[in-house]
Amino acid sequence: MSLWKNDKELFQIAHExxxxxxxxxxLDTMGLQNQFVSRQVKPVADDMVVIGRAKTVLECDVKDIALEDHSDPLISQPFGLMFKALDSLKENEVYVCTGASYDYACWGGLMSTRAMHLKAAGAVVNGCHRDSNEILRLGFPSFSVGAYAQDQGPRGKVVDFDCKVNFDNIEVHPGDVIFGDRDGVLVIPDAAVEEAFTGAIEKARGEKTVLKALQQGMSTQEAFDTFGIM
Structure with missing residues (x-):
């Protein structure tokens, strides 16, 4: 029997x-041992936590392309498909963007405002963010490799979304669960969600028992031998 009825309940348990x-x-015990994205990807504020289903977004650099001479209307279009990708966000989805260099920002304050209106869960970009003060004021969970004010407008385009993407050599599919806090960002494949979170919830509740035992003087070896948790 599942410990939750739907995503909303699962995400609430995860937050709490x-x-x-x-x-x-x-995930390690399940054989999924390469699910953390690069440690460079951090929240704009240490207390930000993101959890939701992945809205995958693929961006590419265009700064060396002569846009006025390009035959592809997508490349000549301002920001490519970024507006469509952003406007298609649904409740509890995370904007997961990769493919860009670190030469410009892939996320910012106005994007955060729109995402919040759509009840999205957050943004995780394999690139930079800007408008840090605005993101902090909004409190919108945003993760990136760091702040850099340079605009993506003439430098990057979103070329696809709702597609499989490669984020730090981790495959991310639309609908995978993204879970991030100050210690890292995880990609949990959709097929692994039930087992991974059931195990995590049971372990979290078991750790409370271990904590109480340690506080009462039990040694770490005895605690591990008794509860199998450490």
């Missing part, structure tokens, strides 16, 4: 009881 390292531990 879980953290990324714990879910990562369970």
């Amino acid at each position: 009881e879980l953290f990324c390292a714990l879910v990562g531990d369970i």
Whole structure:
């Protein structure tokens, strides 16, 4: 029997009881040992937590392309498909963008405002963000490799979305669960969600028992031998 009825309940439990390292531990036991994106990807504020279904977005650099001479209307279009990708966000989805260099920002304040209106869960970009003060004021969970004010307008285009993408050599499919906090960002394949989060919830609740035992003086070896958790 599942410990949750739907995504909303699962994500609420995750916010209240879980953290990324714990879910990562369970994924390790499942043989999924390469699910954390690069440690360079950090939240704009340390207390930001993101969890939701992936809205995958593929961006590419265009700064060396003569846009006025290009025959592809997508490349000549401002920001490519970025507006369509952003406007298609649904409740509890995470804007997951990769493919760009670090020479410009892939996420910012106005994008955060639109995403919040659509009830999206957050943004995780394999690139830079800008408008840090605005993102902090909004409190919208945003993760990137760092702040850089340079605009993507003349430098990058979104060329596809709702497609499989490669984020730091991790395959991300639309609908995979993204879970991030200050310690890292995890990609949990859709097929692994039930097992991974069930195990993580059970371990989190078991760790409370271990914590109480340690506080009462039990040694770490005895605690591990007794509860199998550490």
